[in-house]
Amino acid sequence: MTDALHPGSPYAARRSTHQALHRWPTVVGLVAASAALLAAADRDTAATSVGVAVLCYLGAAALNRPWVAWAGVLGGSVVVTAGELAGIGRWAALGAVALALVVVAVVVGAPRRPVIAQTVAFAAYGGLAFGALALDPRPGLVLAGLTLAAHAVWDAVHFVRARVVPRSLAEACMALDVPLGLGVVLVGLTS
Template identity: 35%
Template sequence: MTETVVNEVPRSARAWGATIGRRWPSVLGLAAAAAGGYELVGGTAAEGIEQAVFIAVPVLVYLTAAVIDRPRSAWPVAILATILVFGMRASDVEPVLALAAASAVVLVLGLVRRLWRGGDEPATGQIIGALGFGAAAVLALYTIPTLGALVVGFGLLGHAAWDVLHYRRDRVVVRSLAEWCAVLDLLLGSAVIVLTVTTII
């Protein structure tokens, strides 16, 4: 009996480790959401608006991957964009506006390439998605705090659905990036909405 229990512990630990190994993007998304959510604790709607950067980064990531038609580029672009966000914040540069400008450049290059080569990348859906989510991130900066935070919260939830769609279709970005982003967007978006509602009540 004792030997059975001893053998079961390592087996369950291995199973748990294997599960985490398979779902590492979700674990990473959970950790990122926890870090972002920590900034919201005891905060106001203004802190919610600051989370707009979590919309602006994936807009650039998805759009870049779509334009160059390289799903595996998603992670390098996401990591580079995140590093740049920290640098911009340290230099008092608004990262959402900078990322929106970068996305606009990528979009223009993509459209020129599409017209010049007669291809279909970036797809119309990616263009609409980039414009919609990008506009939401920028709009949040220029409205009253409560409305801006709600725009961010629902924008993140909308992007979570966007991530799930791309995960299921296994297109544009690698599935691990879509999974990570979906978990992050869902949890952080919900946290921003809860924070905003509690400041209203």
């Protein structure tokens, strides 16, 4: 007999495939977190992930275009790389772009409340991530990981409210932040 009550039925297989495809942002986040943990579970990776994440959110708010957050994933990575290649460092580059986004928000008349909230989040999360780099390696690793994992709370708020960024981005970000952040904390506590 082939029906939804029998796990081996064709219907059940189609349904589980549909559910997996529906949760593609979670898959994207988990794959990215796994790749980052395998490649470099260090405080720079965790801190930079925080910096790029908050820049994505700020960009979407500043331009009042949720899709900009997804573009910001690539854009933030380019900013980090360009900052390093230019010799000014990733954090100076992230800060300069954040400041430019706030100026753009004022010029284009973006709604103030989201821009202010994302600017405060950039300063708070980004400040903690940047501060983690000033600490000794193990405590810095733990702080960077905790900051990244804590960013998942910000993601959850945006996922529930479905404002500022697409729900798909907030979902992917949660699936990245928690495992990568906690993985980095674990490395910091056991190394």
